[in-house]
Amino acid sequence: MALKAIGNGVGGACHMTPRACLHPKSSLSLRMVERKESEKEMGPSPSSSNPQDQFKGLRSGDLEKNARALTRDCNALPKPLSSMDCLTSSDGSAIRVAYQGSPGSFSEDAALKAYPHCVRVPCEHFEVALKAVELWHVDRAVLPIENTSVGSIHRNYDLLLSHRLHIIGEVQIKVDLCLLALPGAKKEDIQRVFSHLQAFQQCEKSISDLKAIRINFEDTASAAQLIAERGMRDAGAIASARAGELYGLKILQNKLHDEDANITRFLVLSREPILPKTYGPFKTSIVFTLEEGAGMLFKALAVFALRNINILKIESRPLRTSPLRLVDDLNHGTAMYFEYLFYVDFEASMAETRAQNALGHLQEFSKFLRVLGCYPVDTLL
Ligand SMILES: O=C(O)C(=O)C[C@]1(C(=O)O)C=C[C@@H](O)C=C1
Numbered sequence: 481m482a483l484k485a486i487g488n489g490v491g492g493a494c495h496m497t498p499r500a501c502l503h504p505k506s507s508l509s510l511r512m513v514e515r516k517e518s519e520k521e522m523g524p525s526p527s528s529s530n531p532q533d534q535f536k537g538l539r540s541g542d543l544e545k546n547a548r549a550l551t552r553d554c555n556a557l558p559k560p561l562s563s564m565d566c567l568t569s570s571d572g573s574a575i576r577v578a579y580q581g582s583p584g585s586f587s588e589d590a591a592l593k594a595y596p597h598c599v600r601v602p603c604e605h606f607e608v609a610l611k612a613v614e615l616w617h618v619d620r621a622v623l624p625i626e627n628t629s630v631g632s633i634h635r636n637y638d639l640l641l642s643h644r645l646h647i648i649g650e651v652q653i654k655v656d657l658c659l660l661a662l663p664g665a666k667k668e669d670i671q672r673v674f675s676h677l678q679a680f681q682q683c684e685k686s687i688s689d690l691k692a693i694r695i696n697f698e699d700t701a702s703a704a705q706l707i708a709e710r711g712m713r714d715a716g717a718i719a720s721a722r723a724g725e726l727y728g729l730k731i732l733q734n735k736l737h738d739e740d741a742n743i744t745r746f747l748v749l750s751r752e753p754i755l756p757k758t759y760g761p762f763k764t765s766i767v768f769t770l771e772e773g774a775g776m777l778f779k780a781l782a783v784f785a786l787r788n789i790n791i792l793k794i795e796s797r798p799l800r801t802s803p804l805r806l807v808d809d810l811n812h813g814t815a816m817y818f819e820y821l822f823y824v825d826f827e828a829s830m831a832e833t834r835a836q837n838a839l840g841h842l843q844e845f846s847k848f849l850r851v852l853g854c855y856p857v858d859t860l861l
Pocket residue numbers: 580581584585586587588624627633655676678679698699700701744
């Protein structure tokens with residue numbers, strides 16, 4: 481009976497395998513194993529040939545006390561991860577996501593779409609958000625990369641290369657822009673409008689009739705916050721309706737964006753890449769430079785066409801570290817060409833042989849090639 485209780489304490493109550501329970505703190509269980517080990521080497525000691533003998537002279541109360549002590553020891557030990565523990569982190573509850581701007585910004589919307597239960601960490605600049613991931617202050621960062629109305633956010637392409645992070649996802653956010661002002665303010669009172677440069681560009685036509693000066697701000701939500709905090713009656717902010725609610729501003733005009741579909745695509749960045757799958761829609765983002773020579777860009781893109789891989793996007797940026805290439809032409813002297821970095825998104829997963837072969841082939845023409853990430857396509861708005 482007592483032996484059974486001890487057996488349960490080791491193997492059952494602490495929900496671990498017997499060996500996993502052997503923590504230095506658990507002196508009783510450690511002593512028992514030491515004894516078992518020495519018995520293996522030297523044979524059972526005369527006093528313990530019958531397992532029950534060791535309990536001779538002990539009262540049943542003592543046995544229960546021992547059993548309880550052992551159970552307490554085991555319960556104090558770290559528990560192995562269960563599938564439930566994994567579930568809590570997969571819904572994003574423990575994930576800290578950095579974004580540029582203030583609460584109410586579109587970047588915060590992107591963080592929430594990527595990880596609905598995440599802890600959002602506002603950052604002053606995109607660089608700060610990326611650095612925060614690199615320095616382990618947060619787990620992820622979201623970075624806007626392009627918009628359907630105004631195109632690529634070039635500076636953020638450069639940031640992808642200057643930080644050693646991996647793209648592990650993308651999210652697309654509908655950017656509904658509103659003109660916000662203090663309660664009681666009228667449209668004709670507005671002398672100054674604050675917003676993010678991208679937001680101004682997205683509603684260029686709609687705001688051309690506003691006789692107000694435009695003031696660029698770090699992000700749309702900070703613009704709304706400024707007006708609310710300073711009680712600026714002659715100022716408006718172009719931001720989301722959610723930012724209006726957060727900072728107590730009212731909407732003077734909604735749907736300010738010029739195009740009906742005004743969607744910004746954000747990248748989700750992490751220190752570690754994800755394991756790509758072969759099923760489901762996946763994208764891969766790469767950046768490369770090309771060797772000199774005729775038709776190099778054509779050849780580079782052909783590596784995808786040859787394998788029936790759809791190229792989704794190409795962006796070129798100046799190669800700042802070595803921006804110029806001198807080419808001697810005997811008849812016309814020395815020509816100076818600009819050097820570029822090419823960013824390409826293609827529709828395939830790095831787990832697919834055709835994608836691996838395409839990149840192997842591309843390496844034949846490129847001086848530099850880096851896979852920025854392979855991630856599932858965001859299909860829902
Ligand atoms: O200012 C914000 O609210 C942001 O999240 C930044 C940002 C951007 O940088 O493009 C994000 C989405 C919109 O396109 C407008 C601005």
